[in-house]
Amino acid sequence: MDLNEIEKIIDAIKRNELGSGEAARRIRDSFYEDLGYARVDHSRASRQGFPEVVFGKGKTRAQVVGIVERLLQRSANLLVTHTDADTFGEIRNITTDAEWHETARLIRVVREPADRGVGTIAVVTAGTSDIPVAEEAALTAEAMGNRIDRIWDVGVAGIHRVIAERELLRQARVVVVAAGMEGALPSVVGGLVGVPVVAVPTSIGYGASFGGVAALLGMLNSCSSNVSVVNIDNGFGAGFVASLINRRWEPPVE
């Protein structure tokens, strides 16, 4: 919540310039806009200095486009995840700044780039098939103002591959690791670095991988204490958490 705005309304109450009903309505409106099928949140991005994000899956194309249209009126930067090329086509009609990223199936609008990170974020995959999820993390973190080092295909069956990248890993303020199958890579990476590791299990595998559950359990039970975990295939969440960890931080002034 934007406390300054609220404080002004309270002052107006005190000065008797504002009735209770009207005051309540104004406070509510400052938070979000109601489209009927969605409440578009205009305060979150300004609150956190980050782009707005729309999760595309489960919404109709018209809903996605409608939300995007409203968000772009107030927000410079935006991500649409879990979407498709046709939706991109319609959004391209609204703003020519939109980019389509096929691998990650993600639309990105960055009209006001910024450098908000104290260090780099290393994004690592165990295999080639994990790249789409990792790329979603990397694109998200870039949109949130971070420099990224991409390190693909360094799974633990050839342990020398990840050890060879140790120097690059150690430059990072935070590491994102995407892995399917047994999900062992975050534990190994976690032992090589002294910073937080955000592990994202992928649904890559078959049989007893159970759509990523094996990797998820492996990561939750990691013997490296610096590992925390997000949902299966949640590249966006991993990139988001990593960005928050990497950002230059000062206690909020309210």
Add this chain to the structure above:
Amino acid sequence: MDLNEIEKIIDAIKRNELGSGEAARRIRDSFYEDLGYARVDHSRASRQGFPEVVFGKGKTRAQVVGIVERLLQRSANLLVTHTDADTFGEIRNITTDAEWHETARLIRVVREPADRGVGTIAVVTAGTSDIPVAEEAALTAEAMGNRIDRIWDVGVAGIHRVIAERELLRQARVVVVAAGMEGALPSVVGGLVGVPVVAVPTSIGYGASFGGVAALLGMLNSCSSNVSVVNIDNGFGAGFVASLINRRWEPPVE
């Protein structure tokens, strides 16, 4: 790995002062000490500037005490988690600096306190029964040089309780949230703050809570993007990750 030490050995190889076999042995020894039943890692703590940690469960008391003895010879600070009062009694014989924390079932030795955090860490519980796990997180983070704000019993069934603590939450650089049952609190807290939330599901509940699985799944599926998760009842891990997020960071010089 301590690169300086390795570099010295490599220089000695170049100067022909050191044979290959002896060089290999020295490099190996710089990493850990072999007690037979355990390889005590002398490099991890110095590497990361953090206390050594012994996970007590699954080891015999003699093993725990043996490992602790060795670690205390080189490390000022130490945690023993998942342990008991009798083990504490024996460790008290080794060092009088040891403290016993009954609620978290944790032994702590802090002989060289430090202030390593850029902000405070808020540790939050949904209910009274979640306190032991949360306390483990808080004690860990304190041992790693952080200031903690403890906020107990603010579960979502009385949403005004957590909203009332919003100011305190917003002062934090990172928030740890421990919750059992439906595990909904991290999502709500995640929406109130703009920093990372480390969620730790607890095994509190019965029936379809399945020993913390319901809370774990709730947290993994959080609609707040700033939430990452550690294992059920892993208060130590949550405190450890939160400490890494909160520490003053500079790129490692190797």
Add this chain to the structure above:
Amino acid sequence: MDLNEIEKIIDAIKRNELGSGEAARRIRDSFYEDLGYARVDHSRASRQGFPEVVFGKGKTRAQVVGIVERLLQRSANLLVTHTDADTFGEIRNITTDAEWHETARLIRVVREPADRGVGTIAVVTAGTSDIPVAEEAALTAEAMGNRIDRIWDVGVAGIHRVIAERELLRQARVVVVAAGMEGALPSVVGGLVGVPVVAVPTSIGYGASFGGVAALLGMLNSCSSNVSVVNIDNGFGAGFVASLINRRWEPPVE
């Protein structure tokens, strides 16, 4: 069972106007009509004063249409759930009163509207993607004679959105809450109101949401005591239970 009808048959037995075999057959026939593939229940609706309901999935189109035809001969109101537009086309040939609801994939016939509720029913969703399930609940409850307040997209990650609707929630005699992912919204709503909350988990989510299981478990473990739960995506059941709670009630006279 319609006791009056049975009593008449018993009287006829006493008066020796009716043989045992014939009596048995008549009693049986008063309950349902046997179409071969289905036993159409003619007594349930009259018993409960509610519309007949046909669950479309798993039946052939011919079976659905056949059952509907028979039911419409005795019942004024009717719902077909989990169906499709082509089935609607055929039912439209039987009665022009049929309406097609695309979002909820539901056919509705309300030829005798009624107002049976003591208050309103609030139907709430956590996100935009939960609307189809919630809409099934709302349409069902409307068909059963209730006034509905629809409150869409007030998930817990932006807790101010649901708090802003507190007044509307408090006017309700019962609240239906549809949520996927972590399924936390019923707990929060449950804490805001003093009436029953019927929680319906949706299959919205991915990865460790396991098709709605995470939301289901979250709701079953709700720390709000006024929450009860129906099956994943069972919007119809939620609307039905909510209608029974909201109806004006008198002890049955038999």
Add this chain to the structure above:
Amino acid sequence: MDLNEIEKIIDAIKRNELGSGEAARRIRDSFYEDLGYARVDHSRASRQGFPEVVFGKGKTRAQVVGIVERLLQRSANLLVTHTDADTFGEIRNITTDAEWHETARLIRVVREPADRGVGTIAVVTAGTSDIPVAEEAALTAEAMGNRIDRIWDVGVAGIHRVIAERELLRQARVVVVAAGMEGALPSVVGGLVGVPVVAVPTSIGYGASFGGVAALLGMLNSCSSNVSVVNIDNGFGAGFVASLINRRWEPPVE
């Protein structure tokens, strides 16, 4: 929240009789009292006209007694669930009105009985072993001002037993059904009555009953549309929901 009290504080703000900081503190205090390990909620009961409830499991005895002491200062009626006879002994020292119910392992204080129900609540079990859970539901509902009809041991393997009680079931405004094993009884009862059925699965059974999961799944998939479900062994929750359904209801005046 008690709106009247808040309104008075707001009026005081307007009259400049109250500073912002003091106002905030007073509003917060009206909600709950902070015991350190628990936030005792003083507004919930008054809000809902129901007894306070303490869930005993997972809290130390001292914590339970401390919370009870505070609650009894403001609330006439109280339940402690999942507790034991020794805790009862200590609470008996605080108030001689406390009753101990061995079967349900529940302490009850009812100093201000009331009749709040529009009808009776039928509480039904499938077997003898389900009685403790059902009794918890019945005692809860009694404490909330309802008349109860207890119908024990009418499981579906002897279908004539439940059919024989049809008259009693039909007098009820709401039915609670506790069943373990296959959990089929709520479906049968649901077909016999036209009111809501609150199903509570019990952990009675062995092998593939998985501690009540089989019964839980059976109830969630009930083919009777008037069934909703609470957590395994959650007799309290079933009694609570049933009481809310049965209470005489008027829209809240705020």
Add this chain to the structure above:
Amino acid sequence: MDLNEIEKIIDAIKRNELGSGEAARRIRDSFYEDLGYARVDHSRASRQGFPEVVFGKGKTRAQVVGIVERLLQRSANLLVTHTDADTFGEIRNITTDAEWHETARLIRVVREPADRGVGTIAVVTAGTSDIPVAEEAALTAEAMGNRIDRIWDVGVAGIHRVIAERELLRQARVVVVAAGMEGALPSVVGGLVGVPVVAVPTSIGYGASFGGVAALLGMLNSCSSNVSVVNIDNGFGAGFVASLINRRWEPPVE
């Protein structure tokens, strides 16, 4: 194994008319014919007096037709389950006695009908959608020489429907019950009859039915002691077991 044939071979060994190698080969050949991709068992049907059965799923069409061709040379009766109309087309070219059953997706050849049952077999479904599985059971049992009573759509939500068929159920030597969703019908039927009930869970349902698991667990935990269970959707198995129970039995003479 056909002991007479083996005995003859042993006698031939004793009379030195047969070498060891040749004897072994002959014994082996009497059991089955090796098609490369399948070992066609020529002794099973003669051993048990039942038709040969081919499970179509997971085999190529050519494999199914090849096996059928070989079996029909020695066996009068045959079933192909989990197959399709095109396979039927090819088998029709081999024998014009083949019948196609669309509902059960089953091909049946009965060239030597027999009456082998001591009583009738009742086959019962809870709903209309369970008919395909039940029909597979009924067609199997008919092919094995039994008279069948089909009782469709008598699920427990309308308990009077199954009670109305009590007379028919009591004529049966064994009852097959197919049910999805909560799978409660076998328990009720089990209580109404004094003969074995073979329960077959179906995958009918959605959400927490988990493709028939809820029904399966319900049936395994049945409180009626006369219920045993086969795999989800295994109508064939249910019909086969029921036929074995119903057959006129004499101890085998070997």
Add this chain to the structure above:
Amino acid sequence: MDLNEIEKIIDAIKRNELGSGEAARRIRDSFYEDLGYARVDHSRASRQGFPEVVFGKGKTRAQVVGIVERLLQRSANLLVTHTDADTFGEIRNITTDAEWHETARLIRVVREPADRGVGTIAVVTAGTSDIPVAEEAALTAEAMGNRIDRIWDVGVAGIHRVIAERELLRQARVVVVAAGMEGALPSVVGGLVGVPVVAVPTSIGYGASFGGVAALLGMLNSCSSNVSVVNIDNGFGAGFVASLINRRWEPPVE
């Protein structure tokens, strides 16, 4: 239901010798006796010609003894399963005919032995540890008037052991097979005999046996079509079903 008794009451109604209320009460009483905590069923045994059975687990000792006392007044034969030696001590005070079977933890009273089976029942175990469950099946079937062949410890890892017992297996009208771990024995036995096999998984095993789930799944997926399954460790159920299969059967006269 005992139709003769009911018919007499109906006749009395016709002759006006009996009022409706009294008639209803008499009919109900003929079914069971209500002990408060249990409805003792007096008609089931007479209906099926079998002993009464009390499941001991989950009932207090006083409840078990109370139910037994009532049953023994009307029933000659009785089983108490899942019970203990102390309960046996108290039941011994009621009847000296009671036997205690330590291995199966079962009390048995057989005052009227009978020979009701058309053949023998073979009861088979895979290992020594499965004997308690198998013994429960065997004792049950003996109490129901069957001759039993016990075949212990013939698991599939030494396939010659079960093949060596083929003759004995072939004499049986039905085979009960108890197996833990991978639960493969029923499939092998099923292939050796032409009669129904009742498979009972046991909880014997560790690790991925999951308390009998691995064996249960193995049996449900048996490639032998004559296998049906009861709950894990349900020796009683297996013995009961086997007895029903083996009994001399005639269509009920009603």
Add this chain to the structure above:
Amino acid sequence: MDLNEIEKIIDAIKRNELGSGEAARRIRDSFYEDLGYARVDHSRASRQGFPEVVFGKGKTRAQVVGIVERLLQRSANLLVTHTDADTFGEIRNITTDAEWHETARLIRVVREPADRGVGTIAVVTAGTSDIPVAEEAALTAEAMGNRIDRIWDVGVAGIHRVIAERELLRQARVVVVAAGMEGALPSVVGGLVGVPVVAVPTSIGYGASFGGVAALLGMLNSCSSNVSVVNIDNGFGAGFVASLINRRWEPPVE
């Protein structure tokens, strides 16, 4: 790692012919080639004397072809698993030695055949539907220089079929067994031979086979001690492990 190559580099360091940076780069390059989306490992095959393997699923066709192209420049033999005929078409353009195996969906290039096995490998299936997985194992083991005995369709329901092949099984140094449904065959085979059995569960089955989980659990709980298990449908892994067991072994000289 190829120690000789490394040793040469170390010698060059000692002779001051090589700077540290250049030395590090050379060592890294000797391990793998970085294609951007994949790190092609050039040392694994030479290390183990086996063909390179590419897992096709989850990679784009262009990625698979690119990796294959690079591998074929240094490696004589190669497998591509989980691939399709179109990919084969493109690889056929690179090398005419490529073979397409439709059943196993596998591409094989064997330009330098070898005989590396001490004995034969028997590959066994329970049913016809398990052949694709078994064929993947057989083709892999052939490519690794082994002679194979294929034994198809000898599942345990006709136990004489596998016993008849005992001689062939006993000639093998290691046995691979592929089975779906209850997965019992490895236990039986394990009891017949004195060599390791590599069990591979297949996803063949339906209902409670849960995509191969039932077979997997059966194999993990095998009562035959010589059984170890690979992932569901992992024919390649089974063939690979069997080849390593069968190869002529000498301690590596480094």
Add this chain to the structure above:
Amino acid sequence: MDLNEIEKIIDAIKRNELGSGEAARRIRDSFYEDLGYARVDHSRASRQGFPEVVFGKGKTRAQVVGIVERLLQRSANLLVTHTDADTFGEIRNITTDAEWHETARLIRVVREPADRGVGTIAVVTAGTSDIPVAEEAALTAEAMGNRIDRIWDVGVAGIHRVIAERELLRQARVVVVAAGMEGALPSVVGGLVGVPVVAVPTSIGYGASFGGVAALLGMLNSCSSNVSVVNIDNGFGAGFVASLINRRWEPPVE
């Protein structure tokens, strides 16, 4: 089966020195001895040249001792696993050669040591807590005539620990790896060696380790192709399989 013995019996049949019945009995007796509760297998060990093994759990102490007594009459070497010190006390009375291994809870009798392995077996653990399971594997393999290298506590969080032991690992003909928690070590070890890796998951861990399931799934999904898996905590099985892989092998002469 001991073919020589059988052949002699067949010769005696041919010479008419032996009747059929007597011949059958003799053949059967050569396989095992029936103790009533167990069939003691006298042919397995001689068949495979390995010690007899008794699994202690689930058997009474008297049963274990009885079986051991019988086995020691014919077999020089013997293992009792999952047993206790008191059982050891009784077995010590039978043979003074018995050794008690507390860590592994295993009794071992080796009266005829042998060296049967072509190389060494490396047994590796991830942590100190995994030692009991690993020790069971090592003791089993020793009893089967192998030399063992024990490598304890080299989990992947400190990857330099396992890399430091690479030389020792490469000397092994087969490697056993015991690991709990995320079970990642077999994948790393598998990448370092060119021989089979037998992975044994342990139940070490808590929360989402689910008693070893997380480790089991990790190992089944290993990206190293040379890994096969045994049951959770099945150290005996791992040692047994490793011994079979390591033994000097010649095709059986029958």
